[in-house]
Amino acid sequence: xxxxxxxxxxxxxxxxxxxxxxxxxxxxxxxxxxxxxxxxxxxxxxxxxxxxxxxxxxxxxxxxxxxxxxxxxxxxxxxxxxxxxxxxxxxxxxxxxxxxxxxxxxxxxxxxxxxxxxxxxxxxxxxxxxxxxxxxxxxxxxxxxxxxxxxxxxxxxxxxxxxxxxxxxxxxxxxxxxxxxxxxxxxxxxxxxxxxxxxxxxxxxxxxxxxxxxxxxxxxxxxxxxxxxxxxx
Numbered sequence: 001x002x003x004x005x006x007x008x009x010x011x012x013x014x015x016x017x018x019x020x021x022x023x024x025x026x027x028x029x030x031x032x033x034x035x036x037x038x039x040x041x042x043x044x045x046x047x048x049x050x051x052x053x054x055x056x057x058x059x060x061x062x063x064x065x066x067x068x069x070x071x072x073x074x075x076x077x078x079x080x081x082x083x084x085x086x087x088x089x090x091x092x093x094x095x096x097x098x099x100x101x102x103x104x105x106x107x108x109x110x111x112x113x114x115x116x117x118x119x120x121x122x123x124x125x126x127x128x129x130x131x132x133x134x135x136x137x138x139x140x141x142x143x144x145x146x147x148x149x150x151x152x153x154x155x156x157x158x159x160x161x162x163x164x165x166x167x168x169x170x171x172x173x174x175x176x177x178x179x180x181x182x183x184x185x186x187x188x189x190x191x192x193x194x195x196x197x198x199x200x201x202x203x204x205x206x207x208x209x210x211x212x213x214x215x216x217x218x219x220x221x222x223x224x225x226x227x228x229x230x231x232x233x
Contacts (some may be wrong), residue, residue: 019047022058023110025076030062033073038065040086041111042186048108048181053185055207061103063089063116086116093124096131098171098181100124105180132175133230139168140227144221150216158216163206165223170199172230199226 001229023043030036045059046052057080065086075081093100112118146161170191171181177194180185187205189199202222205211211219 019052019058019078022076022079024203025058026058026079026081027111028182029074029076035062035064035073036111038114039063039111040109040114042103042107042112042117044103044107045080046185048106048195049183049186051183051185055208060088060110061107069183075223086120090120090124093120093178094128096128098130098135098175101128102181106233129178130175132172135168135172135175136227136230139165139172139223142168143223143227146216147220150213150220154218155211155213159206159211162216162219162223163203166199166203166206166219169226170203173199176230198222 024132040063042061044061046056047058057078060081062083063086088102104124109117142161142165144156150158167184170187173196174190177193188200188204202219
């Protein structure tokens with residue numbers, strides 16, 4: 001898959017963000033921590049899809065053979081590193097967990113000397129379709145949390161919760177239609193193509209604009225309605 005050029009994302013100082021260097025620093029940190037032996041490292045998320053935006057972190061999944069000491073690892077700036085025991089990840093994939101299956105389907109190997117990732121992908125990637133209802137239940141919790149934050153006056157945090165909820169609702173609706181959701185930057189286009197225009201509009205509004213409390217309340221009502229509608233369908 002073709003990746004974006006290094007200057008596709010900028011840091012707060014408007015300098016080109018070199019995601020490849022961020023990956024190299026992450027591998028260095030894992031090596032220094034003595035965690036590379038038997039470990040699989042995979043690029044996931046928008047960088048793996050080749051569609052990062054200015055809001056994108058470099059998402060890296062690290063599968064370790066056994067329990068590890070979280071205090072050993074310091075992820076470089078702009079890197080979101082998820083460490084997980086390999087067997088736990090395998091169980092999630094076998095149970096139809098959306099995160100695990102998406103990683104297996106679309107992840108790009110960064111370090112895998114034992115070929116464990118290829119084996120996991122062959123075993124689990126198509127084993128079970130994720131449960132869209134579980135994503136709706138999660139979305140409902142995020143909307144309620146966003147409502148509480150908005151009531152407390154934390155508008156920015158509320159907006160983030162509503163964006164997370166809209167993302168999960170979108171993924172749920174696509175999964176229900178048997179369309180596998182891609183990364184967040186691609187979600188709006190996928191929703192439009194799947195005739196989910198109202199949600200696509202709400203999602204893109206949350207992605208692109210700084211909203212005031214009245215606008216967020218209106219979006220909250222829409223998200224609540226979408227969750228309730230899905231529950232009765």
